[in-house]
Each structure stands twice: as C-alpha cells, then as structure tokens.
Amino acid sequence: MKIAIMGAMVEEITPLLETLKEYKKCEYAGNVYYEAEYKGLELVIAYSKIGKVFSTLTATTMIEKFGAEKLLFSGVAGAINPALKIGDLIAATALCQHDVDITAFGHPDGFIPEGKLFIESDQTLLSLAKEVAMQMDKSLLEGVIATGDQFIADEERKNWIAKTFDADALEMEGASVAVVCDALDVPFFILRAISDAADMDAGFNFDAFLESSAKESAAFVMKMLDKLAV
Ligand code: 3QA
Numbered sequence: 001m002k003i004a005i006m007g008a009m010v011e012e013i014t015p016l017l018e019t020l021k022e023y024k025k026c027e028y029a030g031n032v033y034y035e036a037e038y039k040g041l042e043l044v045i046a047y048s049k050i051g052k053v054f055s056t057l058t059a060t061t062m063i064e065k066f067g068a069e070k071l072l073f074s075g076v077a078g079a080i081n082p083a084l085k086i087g088d089l090i091a092a093t094a095l096c097q098h099d100v101d102i103t104a105f106g107h108p109d110g111f112i113p114e115g116k117l118f119i120e121s122d123q124t125l126l127s128l129a130k131e132v133a134m135q136m137d138k139s140l141l142e143g144v145i146a147t148g149d150q151f152i153a154d155e156e157r158k159n160w161i162a163k164t165f166d167a168d169a170l171e172m173e174g175a176s177v178a179v180v181c182d183a184l185d186v187p188f189f190i191l192r193a194i195s196d197a198a199d200m201d202a203g204f205n206f207d208a209f210l211e212s213s214a215k216e217s218a219a220f221v222m223k224m225l226d227k228l229a230v
Contacts, residue, residue: 002042003228004068005221006058008173011210012075013047015218020045031058033066039229044068048173051149052097055173059180070125070228071181071188073174074221076206076213077145078152078198080161081168084141085194086209087216090168091129092145092190094118095175098161099148109164110146118144118165119178122187125224129189132223140220143168145190147175153202170198189224193217 007013013034017023023036023045034045044066048058062068077090084090096110096118103109111117126142133140146167152158161167174190181188193213196205 001228002044002067002069003225004059004062004066004071005043005045006055006062006071006073006177007047007075007214008050008055009075009210010047012214012217013045015215016045016074016221019218019222028065029057029061031061033061035066038225041225041229051172052147052176056176056180059177063180063184063186069186071177071186072125072221072224073177073188073190074214074217075171075173075192076195076210076217077169077171077192078158078196078202079169079194080158080198081141081143084169086196086205087213088141088194089133089138089216089220090141090143090145090192090194091126092121092174092192093126093142094120095145095147095178095190096165096167097148097175098146098165098167098170099150115179116182119175119182121178121189125187125189128224128227129191132220132227136220136223138220141168145174145192146170147172151202152198153200155199158198169194191217191220
C-alpha cells in the first residue's frame with residue numbers, strides 16, 4: 001500500500017521526516033518528494049508550498065506519478081469553532097472553497113458548476129482517526145474545513161466564512177487536495193492542528209505556534225500509519 005502524506009509548508013512535514021530518518025529524495029515539478037518505507041507501507045511525503053494551486057499540483061503528482069493509493073494531509077489551521085484552542089486537532093468531515101465567488105450568476109458562495117460545494121472525506125480514514133484519538137486520549141474535533149487563497153487575520157471575514165459554510169476551521173489547501181482526490185477516487189484525510197484563531201492576533205500566533213502545532217498533527221498522522229500498517 002502506497003500512502004501520500006502531504007503538508008503545505010516545510011514545517012508541516014519536517015517532524016515526519018525526522019521520525020522516519022531514512023528516505024530517498026526525488027525532485028519533480030519544482031517540489032521535493034521523499035520516498036520512505038514504514039512498517040511495510042510505502043510512503044511518499046512532500047510539502048506543496050502554500051495555497052490551492054500548489055497543493056493541487058502536489059496532490060496530483062503524488063497520485064499520478066508516485067502511485068499513492070491514499071492521501072493524508074498534516075498541517076495547521078486557523079480556528080473558527082471557539083471550542084478549538086491552539087494545538088487542538090480537527091479532522092475534516094468535508095471541505096469547501098470559501099474564496100470561490102460566481103454569485104453574480106446566481107450560484108451559491110463556494111460553488112462551481114459541475115463541482116461540489118462540499119467534498120466529503122473518506123469515512124474509513126475518519127473512523128481510523130477516531131480510534132487513534134481514543135488510544136492517544138486526545139480530543140479530535142470532526143468538522144467542516146473552509147479553504148481559500150487567503151491568510152485570514154480578520155474577525156469579520158472569519159465570521160462570514162463561519163456562517164456561510166458552517167465551518168469549524170480554515171486553511172489554504174484542504175479543499176483543493178480534496179478536489180483532486182475526489183476526482184481521482186483516492187481516499188483522503190485532512191488533519192490540522194490549530195495555530196491561531198484567524199483573528200487580529202493570527203499573524204503573531206501563527207509564527208509562535210506553527211512548529212509546535214505542526215508537530216501535534218504529524219504525531220497523530222504517524223499513529224494513523226501504525227494502524228494502516230497492520
Ligand atoms: C499560512 C499557511 C498556509 O499553508 C495555510 C498555514 C493557519 N492559520 C491560517 C489562517 N488563515 C489561513 N490559513 C491558515 N496554513 C501561510 S501565510 C504565512 C506564511 O509565512 C493554515 C493556516 N489564519 C511564511 C513566512 O513568510
């Protein structure tokens with residue numbers, strides 16, 4: 001079984017590479033892909049660079065060039081749901097693109113004709129994550145993640161995203177990865193640990209907590225690999 005693990009920023013995959021220690025590097029299309037073996041699983045790991053476009057390229061490459069059969073995303077996010085504090089984990093049940101706007105033609109926010117407003121995550125991987133959370137005695141919120149090519153550091157925009165999509169967290173890559181996996185029929189799982197609350201302190205908190213929250217997410221993904229390996 002070949003599994004892709006992706007992040008957007010280098011900080012999001014470094015903890016994984018540090019845990020694995022041994023891997024092979026392969027450069028392709030402006031990114032570095034790391035191939036490793038873990039407990040009988042074949043892994044391909046990469047960070048895409050920030051945003052929907054780069055993450056689309058990386059997810060597609062992992063599937064089409066490297067032959068990934070499942071994709072796990074590990075990274076950080078801005079919290080919308082006030083129950084989510086810095087370092088807390090959220091697994092996406094569904095993802096949407098909050099920055100898509102062709103409402104001038106009567107379409108709802110986030111909707112592209114022939115696309116889906118919400119793309120749902122794989123149920124099997126979500127159940128696996130719930131088992132892992134139980135075993136680790138960690139709380140794992142399941143909810144909607146809204147994606148857009150914007151770092152949100154503004155209460156008003158955040159509240160609009162919250163009410164328009166009933167979203168619990170926001171980031172910049174989940175939905176584009178979901179679009180790729182859905183189209184190519186590859187089960188996917190998007191995990192994020194909170195780095196900030198997408199408010200006026202977001203920039204400051206993001207810098208302060210990127211590393212520690214990215215580690216929380218990566219540690220959880222490693223435990224999911226343990227389960228997928230058996
Ligand atoms: C932010 C990263 C991008 O990959 C999306 C983090 C955490 N908080 C967020 C927020 N709004 C949107 N997304 C997020 N990730 C990239 S901008 C900072 C770049 O600094 C999730 C996320 N509030 C690079 C150094 O110059």
